Amino acid sequence: MVKNIYWQELKGTLALGLPLIFTQLLGQAQQVIDTVMAGQHDALTLSAVSIASQMFALVYLLMIGIGVAISATISRYHGKNDRIHIRRSFQQSVWLMFFLTILAFMLICLSAFVPDLIGSEENIAREAKKYLLTLAPCGAILILSMAPRFFLEGMAFPRPNIIIQLWLLPLNVFLNWAFLSGWSIFPALGAQGMAIATAICYLLYTVLIFTQLFRDVHWRSLRLFRHFSPPQMVQMSALLRIGIPISLAIIMEAALFFSIGLIVSRSNVINTGANQIALNFSSLIFMVPLGLSSALTVRVSNAIGRQDLMTTRIRSISGIALSAGLMLCSAIMMLLFGDYIANFYSDDAQIIPIAEGILGVVAIFQIFDGIQVSAAGVLRGMHDTKIAMIYAFIGYWLLGFPLGLFFAYVLGYGIYGLWSGIACGLFVNATLGTRRVWQKIKPNH
Template structure:
């Protein structure tokens, strides 16, 4: 959705584009945190499903809705009080005003965003990802005309500019959540789960255990996203060509990363399902197959990036200095494809086993204890520019891949994952 907002705002005027781009980066921090926390539902549902306890999923899902409500309040509050953060980062005062207007309007969509991720976790944990794809595309489809109406001022509406993008997103998020919820309410597949047949109050023990799983995942995602965001901010100090070349390369690598990310989500569900059945062979098979498939797909991705770096860069721009830098950075992107895939899928398998706290510490060390210091040292002390920051990212991802895969290997060999499969308070609430 962010790409649509930026494209639509860019055709309105440059100021609106800048405000939306700045606001979207702040909003993305809330989205990443929400994804991590709400992802606790997916392995929990998968383990109940694997244990043959599907009838208990409904009560667990209703607790996840309470968790979504709490996250919505936090995300909305953060979006509405981000002006001081933007000013601290040195954003131009005029941009701060419009970025804050964008975020204030968008904050009304926080409940829809968080509710959507609760529904998504339920579907993915039940090994049914198609609704997530369908309603994700639905949200994108309704956003385009809404952006056109509110940014440009159509059908009698005033031209809100950047604020209009926030209004459009808030409406789209609510429509996406409502459509997804109505679909599940009417779905025969989920009818036996009795998702909406009763109203449960918050159970603090169950919510605490969901947070025990979800908060480390949120921190893990923020550690990784933060590495790339801060790297981009540091590179932006090197000039327009540097940030433009970096943006091209990071966009391409983010697009390619969708493949191992999808595999990681699938591995989370399959390992969780096998863990719920206490199926040692199934857990090993799901994790091992995921890693093997990732090696294949990432080898292909690396080969394409290494051999087609120049042509890919020219798809984005014809400015020669930017193309040259982007092509150079795409070679680095090709170099880290395999380790990036291995860290993603290893982390996905560990999430399926509800092992999230040690991976959180691993990623914090790898990205901020290794990746960022190495990148900053090479870029600014050794004067290697953007290439130095990218070498730092490679170092961080490589350490993360090595340590996360080692953690997964130890868990699979020792059977230590069994202690994470015990749901504790989640069992108690699921039986209500």
């Protein structure tokens, strides 16, 4: 009987998780496309796009925690069938993301000057700056799209997001190709051209997802855009209280990877390119447990909204176990086919063996990464977000980053030592996160 209950909840998590995984993969696919096409252009373009895209990702991830808070809040009210608070929460989320769009624009522009400040190679810094300043307006507008996107996730209805991203993906490929090397009326702009292509897709995505939500008959009964309430600090503050710790926890992990990238960029374009290949592919695989984590946030929050503690427990345990199993399969694949993966990204004979070696290290920590992000998804569904932020600081910055520097420069393992430090940080965070989840869901809690 118990096994049947676990199996039913596991299928429910997969039913929501698979579309969310696909959504995450589509979002990451644009970054993969940029990396592959930049790598086929030349090493300078690959390195510049690598640094610039990581800069933008830091700003985006700083805001995405608020989006996750929107999803968790909407899902809990959905579990209670509280239509009034669903509408109010959505409207306040639009206002909040509008204000954060302004902040994001300023941060993206400021980030364009970071490569110069940290001493990146002159050519890389110049091209990265062009990329970020070109992307800034539409990159900031993308932040506004988090309100409808995470509303749909909170209502367990991700299909519109998938359709829009599927439509934009081939457009992104074409625009990248046209602006990268030049075609017909399109000038050859290199890395800056890829920024233009990405900016166009971001703008279209934001317009389309708002339009879809406004016109879709599914949401007419909620009257999401009628009698639009003015900004209310109480409700926006509630979203920020949940979302800021999520953002900080996410940014601590992302900043760890980004710092490794900046350190590597001080060496040469070969190491920078190899590092970007490993980072890009590991980020692509990470979309699987990240999608499951989003599903767990929604399903756990929904169960708590219905005050169903048994279902909360079962969904938490089965979801974390599923994520660990999938990432074990991923680790085996990366160990067996690392050379093929590196060859897919680049044909540079110097980059390939270094990237293959890094992928071997990445394969080991993928399992820990899957466990920690799923545990974090459960805790977000419980609105227990501050502790995850503390765990991230301990695992990534008190242990992971110092160990990476020690392995790289004291023990002499170089770029492989830096990534080994990340693995240690992820292991600690996974251990602390699962322990916290068990404390929250154990029967005598």
